[in-house]
Amino acid sequence: MKVGFLTFMVLLVSLLLKMTVLQFIPFLTSPPDLVLITLVYISCLRGSQYGQFSGAFIGLLEDILSVSPLGLHGLIRTVTGYGVGIFKGHLVVDFILIPPVVVTAATLFRALLTSLVVWGFSISYSKPIFLSTAFLTEMLANALLAPFVFFILHFLFKALGEAK
Amino acid sequence: MERDSQGQPFWGWPSFVILLVLNLTLLFLTQRGILSLERTITLNLPTLFYEKVIRPMESVGNYVGVRNYVAELEGENQRLQKEIQTLRQVGKGYEELLRENTLLREQLEFSQTLRVNHLVAEIIAKDPGNIFASLLIDKGTDQGVQVGAPVVAPYRQQLALVGKVVKVSSRSAQIIPLFSDTFHIASRFQKSRFEGLISGTGQRGSLLVMNYVPKTALPEIQERDTIISSGGDSRYPEGIYIGSMGKVTSKDYSTSLEIEVLPYINFEKLEYLFVLIEEEEDL
Numbered sequence: 001m002k003v004g005f006l007t008f009m010v011l012l013v014s015l016l017l018k019m020t021v022l023q024f025i026p027f028l029t030s031p032p033d034l035v036l037i038t039l040v041y042i043s044c045l046r047g048s049q050y051g052q053f054s055g056a057f058i059g060l061l062e063d064i065l066s067v068s069p070l071g072l073h074g075l076i077r078t079v080t081g082y083g084v085g086i087f088k089g090h091l092v093v094d095f096i097l098i099p100p101v102v103v104t105a106a107t108l109f110r111a112l113l114t115s116l117v118v119w120g121f122s123i124s125y126s127k128p129i130f131l132s133t134a135f136l137t138e139m140l141a142n143a144l145l146a147p148f149v150f151f152i153l154h155f156l157f158k159a160l161g162e163a164k
Numbered sequence: 165m166e167r168d169s170q171g172q173p174f175w176g177w178p179s180f181v182i183l184l185v186l187n188l189t190l191l192f193l194t195q196r197g198i199l200s201l202e203r204t205i206t207l208n209l210p211t212l213f214y215e216k217v218i219r220p221m222e223s224v225g226n227y228v229g230v231r232n233y234v235a236e237l238e239g240e241n242q243r244l245q246k247e248i249q250t251l252r253q254v255g256k257g258y259e260e261l262l263r264e265n266t267l268l269r270e271q272l273e274f275s276q277t278l279r280v281n282h283l284v285a286e287i288i289a290k291d292p293g294n295i296f297a298s299l300l301i302d303k304g305t306d307q308g309v310q311v312g313a314p315v316v317a318p319y320r321q322q323l324a325l326v327g328k329v330v331k332v333s334s335r336s337a338q339i340i341p342l343f344s345d346t347f348h349i350a351s352r353f354q355k356s357r358f359e360g361l362i363s364g365t366g367q368r369g370s371l372l373v374m375n376y377v378p379k380t381a382l383p384e385i386q387e388r389d390t391i392i393s394s395g396g397d398s399r400y401p402e403g404i405y406i407g408s409m410g411k412v413t414s415k416d417y418s419t420s421l422e423i424e425v426l427p428y429i430n431f432e433k434l435e436y437l438f439v440l441i442e443e444e445e446d447l
Contacts, residue, residue: 016213019289019300033294049179056183063190064206066293067330067340070199071190073293078183114295121195124345124366126297138294 002160007042007050010153011058014038019065030127030134032141033107035062037099037149039077040084040106044093045157048085055081069123076113080106095154099146107139207333210289210300268436280401282316282438283307285337297341297431299327303439304335314400314440315339317429324405324428325349325393326437337439341431342406343372350396351406356384359394362406362425371410371424378420385409391425401440 014034022031035058043051059077063070084106091098115129128134193199285301303309309332316323327347331338340347345366351374352359360377374391389409395402410424 015292016210016217019210019292020214020218023290030294035292052180052183056187059187060190061206062292065210066291066296067298067338067344068291068293068296069191069194071187071192071194075184075187075191078180078187082180117191118295121191123195125295126341126344126366127295129295 003046003157006156006160007046007054008057010038010156011035011042011054012061015058015061015065028137028141030138030141032138032145033110034145034149035077036080036106036110037103037142037146038153039081040103040146041099041150041153043081043084044088044091044102046085047088048082051081051083051085052078053081055079068125069121072114072117072121072123075117076110079113080110083109093150095147095151099150100143103142103146104139107142111135207300207304207331207336207338211302211304211336214288214302281441283309283441285309285437285439287434287437288336297344298330299339299341299434299437301337301339301437301439302335304333304337306334308441309337309439310441312399313337313442314404316404316438316440317434317436318438319405319428322405323403323438325400326429326431326434328399329439339437342427342429343431349400349406350394351391352394353381353385353409354390354392356381356389358385359396360420360423362391371426372407374409374421374423374425376420377423379414382412382414382421385412385423 014037018031018034022028022034025031039051039055039058042054046054055077056074059072059074060070062068062073062077066073084102091102093099111129117123118125118129190199283303285303287299288302289300291298301309301315309329311329311332313329315326315328317326318324325342327339327341327344329337330340341364342349342362343364343366345364347364349362350359351362358377358381360374362372362374365371365373377385387409391406391409393400393402393404393406405428407425407427410426412424413422415422
């Protein structure tokens with residue numbers, strides 16, 4: 001119950017930070033996807049079952065707060081949470097190497113899946129998905145931010161006896 | 165790979181399929197226009213977060229800064245060095261305050277010169293989606309903001325179009341910028357008075373497109389000509405600056421021109437906006 005509440009709060013705060021503070025960082029053409037980094041950590045820690053529900057929850061909330069069609073982010077985050085969660089127990093999560101690698105892979109996967117869904121459903125969008133300075137900036141920002149986020153989340157979940 | 169208690173890989177796939185189908189159904193229904201949920205209440209969430217968490221944190225930061233400054237007064241040499249350091253930091257803070265003050269003064273002066281009913285709003289958040297562009301402002305229905313209201317910003321002592329309100333809650337409103345592909349506005353050339361319809365292309369920072377301008381306009385228009393709103397659609401008042409003319413395409417099979425328009429507003433630098441509101445008797 002406590003872990004569920006912490007997961008809910010952590011995802012919610014990461015979404016609100018992404019929408020507010022991180023959007024106004026100078027020189028960043030695209031803000032880091034803090035929600036993705038948090039979801040990757042949660043999925044790595046708790047597995048695919050937990051990852052998919054966390055992804056669905058935060059994705060649908062993103063859809064509600066965005067101008068995107070309902071279900072787009074829900075779908076992408078669900079699949080990402082499930083996919084990353086499959087590797088639970090197979091990754092030795094440190095705070096230096098693994099977080100940037102996993103988060104970069106998840107960013108690429110998210111972009112690929114987004115391209116497929118917007119193409120499949122003919123969704124119009126305003127920013128580039130792949131092969132742009134904005135996407136490369138975001139991928140780099142995600143990779144750089146990942147160790148710090150993993151470190152903070154590790155201590156938060158450790159306090160509840162979840163992380164080792 | 166992860167295994168369940170029966171030793172099967174990929175446990176949790178039934179719920180995964182259910183979630184997948186649920187999201188795909190929602191996507192299908194909203195894309196087809198069958199499902200349209202009122203998603204306005206949650207718009208207050210980022211506003212509350214900004215007002216209750218971000219702003220107080222800034223205040224606490226300032227308080228801690230003052231306490232540190234007082235503590236640093238101990239010790240002659242250290243004090244002088246740290247005082248310089250503190251003064252530099254204060255200087256930076258002062259510069260920021262000065263910049264903000266100048267900006268607000270400009271907005272205020274400009275606001276007083278506006279003849280239309282308007283609200284000054286601050287941008288507090290942006291779209292959470294990585295491929296979508298929308299802005300969230302700190303004014304909502306409580307202040308008189310309505311869906312469809314035009315949003316403008318100052319540009320060389322004139323009003324320049326930013327976009328329109330698409331969702332409103334009690335304390336927040338969501339704005340789509342004019343480069344969104346769902347945005348259309350009746351417009352005209354300021355000098356030659358030829359009219360057309362400007363539409364967003366969906367590409368941030370890129371050009372807008374003006375259609376339905378007759379080919380007879382070609383000798384009378386030239387690059388960088390100013391394009392303004394014509395007031396043809398009642399929502400947008402006449403004379404709002406939209407952008408300047410770019411490349412013109414004239415197709416043999418068409419009776420009208422296709423004109424690229426470069427918007428005047430730099431969306432990356434926007435901080436404050438004006439939401440144009442209708443007169444009470446018009447409501």
